[in-house]
Amino acid sequence: xxxxxxxxxxxxxxxxxxxxxxxxxxxxxxxxxxxxxxxxxxxxxxxxxxxxxxxxxxxxxxxxxxxxxxxxxxxxxxxxxxxxxxxxxxxxxxxxxxxxxxxxxxxxxxxxxxxxxxxxxxxxxxxxxxxxxxxxxxxxxxxxxxxxxxxxxxxxxxxxxxxxxxxxxxxxxxxxxxxxxxxxxxxxxxxxxxxxxxxxxxxxxxxxxxxxxxxxxxxxxxxxxxxxxxxxxxxxxxxxxxxxxxxxxxxx
Amino acid sequence: xxxxxxxxxxxxxxxxxxxxxxxxxxxxxxxxxxxxxxxxxxxxxxxxxxxxxxxxxxxxxxxxxxxxxxxxxxxxxxxxxxxxxxxxxxxxxxxxxxxxxxxxxxxxxxxxxxxxxxxxxxxxxxxxxxxxxxxxxxxxxxxxxxxxxxxxxxxxxxxxxxxxxxxxxxxxxxxxxxxxxxxxxxxxxxxxxxxxxxxxxxxxxxxxxxxxxxxxxxxxxx
Numbered sequence: 001x002x003x004x005x006x007x008x009x010x011x012x013x014x015x016x017x018x019x020x021x022x023x024x025x026x027x028x029x030x031x032x033x034x035x036x037x038x039x040x041x042x043x044x045x046x047x048x049x050x051x052x053x054x055x056x057x058x059x060x061x062x063x064x065x066x067x068x069x070x071x072x073x074x075x076x077x078x079x080x081x082x083x084x085x086x087x088x089x090x091x092x093x094x095x096x097x098x099x100x101x102x103x104x105x106x107x108x109x110x111x112x113x114x115x116x117x118x119x120x121x122x123x124x125x126x127x128x129x130x131x132x133x134x135x136x137x138x139x140x141x142x143x144x145x146x147x148x149x150x151x152x153x154x155x156x157x158x159x160x161x162x163x164x165x166x167x168x169x170x171x172x173x174x175x176x177x178x179x180x181x182x183x184x185x186x187x188x189x190x191x192x193x194x195x196x197x198x199x200x201x202x203x204x205x206x207x208x209x210x211x212x213x214x215x216x217x218x219x220x221x222x223x224x225x226x227x228x229x230x231x232x233x234x235x236x237x238x239x240x241x242x243x244x245x246x247x248x249x250x251x252x
Numbered sequence: 253x254x255x256x257x258x259x260x261x262x263x264x265x266x267x268x269x270x271x272x273x274x275x276x277x278x279x280x281x282x283x284x285x286x287x288x289x290x291x292x293x294x295x296x297x298x299x300x301x302x303x304x305x306x307x308x309x310x311x312x313x314x315x316x317x318x319x320x321x322x323x324x325x326x327x328x329x330x331x332x333x334x335x336x337x338x339x340x341x342x343x344x345x346x347x348x349x350x351x352x353x354x355x356x357x358x359x360x361x362x363x364x365x366x367x368x369x370x371x372x373x374x375x376x377x378x379x380x381x382x383x384x385x386x387x388x389x390x391x392x393x394x395x396x397x398x399x400x401x402x403x404x405x406x407x408x409x410x411x412x413x414x415x416x417x418x419x420x421x422x423x424x425x426x427x428x429x430x431x432x433x434x435x436x437x438x439x440x441x442x443x444x445x446x447x448x449x450x451x452x453x454x455x456x457x458x459x460x461x462x463x464x465x466x467x468x469x470x471x472x473x474x
Contacts, residue, residue: 019338119339126335130431133328137438137458158339 014039018115019122024166032108035115041083044114047121048079052222054128057135058144059224066230070221073232077219082117084219085212093204100200104170112166120159127151144223145247160205167198213240269358272406280347283354287361291318294364294391297371298442301384310444313452317439318364322357325435329427336423340416348410349417353424356403363395384443400425437461 017023023034055078056071064070094109104112134147216222217240219233265286268276278286292315299314337346374387410417436442438458444450467473 016338019335020343021339021341123332123335123339126331129328129331130427133324133431134434134460137434138460138463139457140460140463143460143463158336162339 011039011043015043015118015122018118021162021165024112024115024162024169026170029112029166029170030104030108032105032111035111037111037114040111040114040118043118044083044121045079047118047125048082049075050125051121051128051131052076052078054132054135055148055222056224057132058138058141059230061135062139062224062226064224064226064230067224070224070230073230074222074224077222079121081212081216081219082121085208085215086113086117088215089204089208089211092207093200097200102200112163116159116163116166119162120155123155123158124152127155139226140250141223141225142247142250145244145250148223149244149247156209163201163205164198167201171198216240217243265358266362269355269362270402272409278351278355278358280351280354283351283358286358287322287354288319290358290361290365291322292316294318294368294371294395295442297368297375298388299444300372301375301381301443302446307444307450309450310441313450314442314444317442317452321432321435321439324439325428325432328431328435329424332427333420333424336420340420342414342416342420345410345413345417348406349420352403352406352410355406356399359402360395360399363398364391367391367395381443381446388443434461437464 014023018035018040028034052075053071056067056074059067059070090110090113093113094106097104097109131147131151135144138144220243221228221231221234224230264276265278265282267273268278269283269286295315295318296311299311300308301310303311333349334346337343337349342349371387371391375384379387407417407421411421437460438453440454441448464473
């Protein structure tokens, strides 16, 4: 049996239940009550800042001038990267999803996607110690770029799995509003399919990835290339893919 | 089940680690003590390549560094493991997962400790430094294989319960090896190089093992 509000106290309990998939049954996602933005947006900011903290270590260990300012800037920019990308991509997803007949409301869709970002950043933050550990022993900028791409890639894949699993559960449990029982869980019998546009979410994931990569490129520097003085943003040139290619070249 | 550990428990514990026995499940405390006590044995052996003068210190340093290496690697990899375990909906199995990993680690410790006399024998037989490194590495690899086998025996039961355990295992293996190699590199030397004064860590700044390998392959290492 599921409840609209988490029984555990506080934001930590809410995060724990989200990670364990206890807040994202079909009914819970549809009502959206278990995924309040006032709890999970601060979590996205805190977890993003936490990964950003480890990311900024490279500038600290490199003895860069203004290294502390760089760390603080990265701690701000990392949550901004994820939430900013959501801001850019969410309107088109919601409109197209509604056009294709999904009954998922505006707030419910937004809350689900914020929850997905929280999962993404929670995994990234949990991998932060690995990043910090390698930062202590690595001077190669190229290696640090690739390690960050790999760790954020893993976190991204996990969150995609979370989103697809949630949407799949939603697809098999979509009763009409007047038929909806007061409480439902994923394991209920006689599931019915509904066109919630799972494939559209897959397209959105790709779009989010591309926009996110480019957003990251615009918001750089994150790691802080050696020998380059602190700057909040760099001049806009090139693209994310070109940057990864250059990092591989630089490492070799 | 008692968490008391004494040397008289060792044979029982070895069998309990090696196979999942219904009547004897090793506790996490026992497995922890096992790793802390047994890995330094191999460290002592590894560092005893040359014990002339003050070079016996290498053996002491290596004995201290072995459990330290495992502890650091665990500490760095565990947060990600915990988060992934939660996201995959496997938190109810967390204790069993940790027990399986700890059993694997204890198996490595048992295997390494059992190989220590062979390594010392090889040293006494007059192998050169290059062969000492190769032998130590080969013994490490063999012990790791044994550890994987033991861990998989337990993990197989978890996979039967939920296939997602495969993903969790994959994370652990990749992260543990990736971080473990770097930890070992940072904590070197273990065998001790001829002509270099004994020290806990190399005098040079920390470097990245993977970058060094890439530089060796591309011939750009200075």
